Amino acid sequence: MGRDRRRVAIVGFGPRGLAALEALVRHASGAGEALAVEVFDPSRWPASGPSFSPCESETCLLNLPLRSIDLPPPPLAHEGEGSFAEWMGQAAGDGEAYLPRARLGAYLHARYEALLAQLPSHITVTQRAVRVTEARRGGEGWQLHAPGVTYGPYCHVLLSLGQPETARGDQLSRWQDHADHHSLPLKPAYPGTGLIDAAAAWAGRVVGIRGIALSALDVVRMLTLGLGGRFSGSSYVASGREPARIVPFSLDGHAPAPKPLNAKLDARFDPLQEESEAFEEALRAGLFKHPEAGLEPVHGVLENAALRIIRAGGGAVQAAEVRDWLKLESERPGSQEQRGTLEALRASISQAEGREPPAIGYTIGQLWRKWQPQLRCAFDSALVPASIAQDFVSFDDGLKRYSYGAPVETARQLLILIETGLVDPRAADDPDITLTQHGWQLHSDEHTVTASVMIDAVLPQPALAHVTEPLVAGLRQDLALEPLGDGLGARCAPDAALITADGARVAGLALTGRLANGSAIATDSIHDCFGSISDRWAQTVLSALPDQGASSP
Incomplete structure (x- = not known):
């Protein structure tokens, strides 16, 4: 073609890595940019990631019904083609089915292979089934090191690592020593x-x-x-x-409380348009305009919407009760629940099935789930002050017991x-x-x-401070990266560029996913993998001047 291809690397190639690659292809195809993309992941199922591996047991189910899995279409597909439901065909059943995670993983892998088969000639993708252990920046760009081999240089590197190796806490370390000493099984x-x-x-x-x-x-x-x-x-x-x-x-x-049984029952928790508009304004106020207010403006919107939904469902609740629940949720998530395990489980099933009015927590959790796209859009698109990010992430994490609930059948x-x-x-x-x-x-x-x-069965916190993965630990030391806050990930710009402790962007190096928790929010969602951050990252990659080629880090 007579043009140097800009070299880009994606390290870690699960669903989020696939979304980043698709965003690159989408933008580069329209602009005619020549790209050479290399993806690094030792998995035998690129694009699926461990959580959605096609080899995983089919007893492990998605926590979303098929009707709720609404991923953006593949970049080179015809209109209306390429959705998960279409790919599953009759095997999907109706939209209420909670399918095995392995099925979604098989779809994502097939989606990747279909993308490779349709690439325009000015874009190449090379898969490298190796684990990257080190990244170093030199005069010509970024070099990536795996055992015994070096790759690069690359003008841009995206780290999309999922759940990296993390140091065991004191409890698990003691347990492992105990299990080893007495030959007892301790398994993930x-x-x-x-x-x-x-x-x-x-x-x-x-x-x-x-x-x-x-x-x-x-x-x-x-x-x-x-x-x-x-x-x-x-x-x-x-x-x-x-x-x-x-x-x-x-x-x-x-x-965790189950999600509503079906689409009809789920619709009871749909916010009104004016409530959604008020929620977006409350987000802007709490995140940017009046950060000293923090979650307070959001609480006000949640209170009003929850009162309407609970009363429409036959419940009797006062505004002060909702307000008190939200206050406790911000201070000590989950402390409102005084019932035993069995009693609380029965009640949440009954609410999910519509046999009793929804409780305050159940209602707020469903509202929060439905507002997560707006939450991610506002939160991820700008630099949120660290203390405010901590408050919002903690609130979001606490509500996962409702918003990330299981199928009723489970x-x-x-x-x-x-x-x-x-x-x-x-x-x-x-x-x-x-x-x-x-x-x-x-x-x-x-x-x-x-x-x-x-x-x-406890997933480690996405905390940068506890990561032992050699690649991340090395970069943290070399670049003087600091966690955004206690228990949070690295500070990143809205286009995923890493930001050092002194506020400088790291040229050509970006991070997405759980290790950016606090710079992004609700990062455990499959929909977040295909969210706006990957799109902004792709635009940044392609905004470099054509004559920079692979020489610019």
């Missing part, structure tokens, strides 16, 4: 296929699960359905391969397993834990149980 929740294989040897044993969030619900399904059990109506039919008991526990002992299955005694939540609420030669002794209130197997 994922990959699910590996957990199911290991669980074949756990029949008759007590298995503890650290955490009761979505990952723990996956684990419960793996240890029942994954071992050959099945549900029949309101009963569980055991295979005989299950553990004797499954004992989940967490700091508050509560499972909650019903958990209830059945508790009622049959296979799942035992009596030590679920922040138990005292004593390590013994037989395992982990859990004691809560007057109930004590000893688990001889432990599964860690």
Whole structure:
């Protein structure tokens, strides 16, 4: 073609990496820019990522019904083509189905392969199945190092790493030493296929699960359905391969509330247009215009919308009650819930099925879910002051127990397993834990149980300070990167460019995903992977002068 191709690297190629590549292709195709893109990921399923691996157990379900998975179309597809629902065809069933995560992963991988087959001649994509361990900037651009080989130089590098290696906390470090010393199984929740294989040897044993969030619900399904059990109506039919008991526990002992049962019930929580407009204005006020107000303007909008929805559903609630709930949520998320595990689970199922009026927390959680696109649009598009970012991220994280809820069917299955005694939540609420030669002794209130197997189902915080991944740890030291706040990720510009502690942009180096938590918000959503940040990053890459080629970092 007679033109030097600008070299770009994407390190980490799950759904977010795919979205970045698609954004590059979309913009470069229209501009006729010559690009050579190299994607780095050792996975055998590029574009799926570990969470959506096509090899993952089909007991691990999406937490969104098919009707809610609305990803932007592939950049080179014809209008109306390329959606997940279209790709699934008749196998998808109706829009209410919660499909296995592996199906979405297979779709994303197929979407990537279809993109490669349609690339215009001025764009090339090369996949490198290696793990990058170091990035160094030189006079000609960025060099990427993997064991025994160096790649580059690149004018732009995007780090899209998903969940990198993170230092174990004190508790898990002690537990691992204890497990090693006594030959006790201590396993991560994922990959699910590996957990199911290991669980074949756990029949008759007590298995503890650290955490009761979505990952723990996956684990419960793996240890029942994954071992050959099945549900029949309101009963569980055991295979005989299950553990004797499954004992989940967490700091508050509560499972996430399920999402509304179907589209009709979900529509009860739709905000009115004027409420959505008020929410966007409250975001602008709390984030930028009057940051000293923080979440207060947003709370006011949530209060008014929640009152309308609860009263329309037959509930009797006063404004002061909603206001108090929101105040507590900002200070101590989840502390409003005083019921036990079983009672709270039954109530949330009843609300999801529309059999009782929605409670304050359930209503606010559903509103927050529906407003997340507006939240991400406002939050991610500008530099939010660190203290305000901390408040909003904490509030968003706390509401995940509602906004990221499980399918109703999964909650019903958990209830059945508790009622049959296979799942035992009596030590679920922040138990005292004593390590013994037989395992982990859990004691809560007057109930004590000893688990001889432990599964860690708690996802590490996306905190830059705790990352041990060599690539990230090296860059943090070399570039003097600092966390945006306690428990948060790196400071990044709205186009994902990394920003150092002294406020300078790092030329040619960008970061997206969980490790940018605080610069972005709600980063665990599949829709966030395909959000506006990737588009802004692609525009920045292509805004460099053509004669810079690969010589500019």
